[in-house]
Amino acid sequence: MKSISPLNGVHLVGDHGNFKNKNSDEIINIKELKNFKIFQIVKFKKNKKNINDYKLSGLDFPDKLRVSQNNDVRILWIGPNNWLALSAKISLSEEIAKNLSNDEFAITDLSHSKAIIELSGKNAKEVLKKGCPINFNDINKNEVVNSIFNGIAVTIDFINDQPNKIRVMCLRSFGESLYHSVTDASLEFGYKAI
Amino acid sequence: MLYIKCPHCGLRSQNEFAYGGDASVKRPELNKEISDQEWDEFVYLRKSPRGKHLELWHHVSGCRQWIKVLRDTSTHEIFNTYKSEEKVG
Structure with missing residues (x-):
C-alpha cells in the first residue's frame, strides 16, 4: 500500500508570491518533510x-x-x-x-499522524511571527517550543539559525490548514515550494 | 491579553492556555460516605470572588500540563504560578 503524505494535495512545487527581483536568500523555501x-x-x-x-x-x-x-x-x-x-x-x-x-x-x-513543514531563509522567523505569540528573538538553534500558529497547535523545532531553518509540526488533520496559513504569511517575502 | 508564566515552559501567551476553574476545590475523599448536598457542592457550586483567586489553567497548546495560577480577578494581575502538585500557601 502506498502512503500519501499529509500535504500531498496542497504542496505545489514552484515559486509563489512576491518572489520577483529578489535574491534567493531573501525568499522563503518551504518543504514538506515526509517519511519520518x-x-x-x-x-x-x-x-x-x-x-x-x-x-x-x-x-x-x-x-x-x-x-x-x-x-x-x-x-x-x-x-x-x-x-x-x-x-x-x-x-x-x-x-x-x-x-x-x-x-x-x-x-x-506517531509516524503517520504529523504534518511537517520546513521553512528556511532569513525571513523564516518573520513568517512565524505573524501567527504565533512566541518571542522568536529569544529562540536559538536546537531549541523547541510548543505553541499555536493561527489557532493550530504546533511544535516548532529550530534546526539552524545561520541561516534560519525551522520545522513546524502539527497533527496531520490540521496540516492543510497550517500549510495555507504558513504560505499565506510567506507571500509578502515570496516563497519557493520545494 | 494575559501572559502566564508556565512553570515548565516560561512566559507564554494566554492563547496557549485553557481555563480550568477554581484550584482550591477539593474532591471528597475516596470511599467516604458523603451527603448529596456535599456532592452537589463539590460538583456544581463555586465562589466567584473579586480579588485574589487560585485557578487551574491547562497549557493545552504547550507542555499539556495543568498548572495553578494565583490571579486577581478584578485587575487580572498574576502574582505567581505553580506546578499542579505544588502546595500553595
Whole structure:
C-alpha cells in the first residue's frame, strides 16, 4: 500500500508570491518533510530512575525546551517527562526497543499522524511571527517550543539559525490548514515550494 | 491579553492556555460516605470572588500540563504560578 503524505494535495512545487527581483536568500523555501519515523516517549511516573541514565541512539534526553541531535536522530522535549524522537534515516522502533523498556516508558508511534513543514531563509522567523505569540528573538538553534500558529497547535523545532531553518509540526488533520496559513504569511517575502 | 508564566515552559501567551476553574476545590475523599448536598457542592457550586483567586489553567497548546495560577480577578494581575502538585500557601 502506498502512503500519501499529509500535504500531498496542497504542496505545489514552484515559486509563489512576491518572489520577483529578489535574491534567493531573501525568499522563503518551504518543504514538506515526509517519511519520518516519529515516536512519542513518555517516562512513567512510577519510573524513579533518573532520565540521564537513559540514552537513545547515543543521545541524552534533552532538558526543557531543548533538542538533542546527531546526524540520524533528533529528540525534542515537548513537556515534562515527554519527548518526541524523529528520524528519517534509521529504524527508530528498533533503537527504542534496544534502549527503552515498555515498563518504564509509554512509547507511541506517531509516524503517520504529523504534518511537517520546513521553512528556511532569513525571513523564516518573520513568517512565524505573524501567527504565533512566541518571542522568536529569544529562540536559538536546537531549541523547541510548543505553541499555536493561527489557532493550530504546533511544535516548532529550530534546526539552524545561520541561516534560519525551522520545522513546524502539527497533527496531520490540521496540516492543510497550517500549510495555507504558513504560505499565506510567506507571500509578502515570496516563497519557493520545494 | 494575559501572559502566564508556565512553570515548565516560561512566559507564554494566554492563547496557549485553557481555563480550568477554581484550584482550591477539593474532591471528597475516596470511599467516604458523603451527603448529596456535599456532592452537589463539590460538583456544581463555586465562589466567584473579586480579588485574589487560585485557578487551574491547562497549557493545552504547550507542555499539556495543568498548572495553578494565583490571579486577581478584578485587575487580572498574576502574582505567581505553580506546578499542579505544588502546595500553595
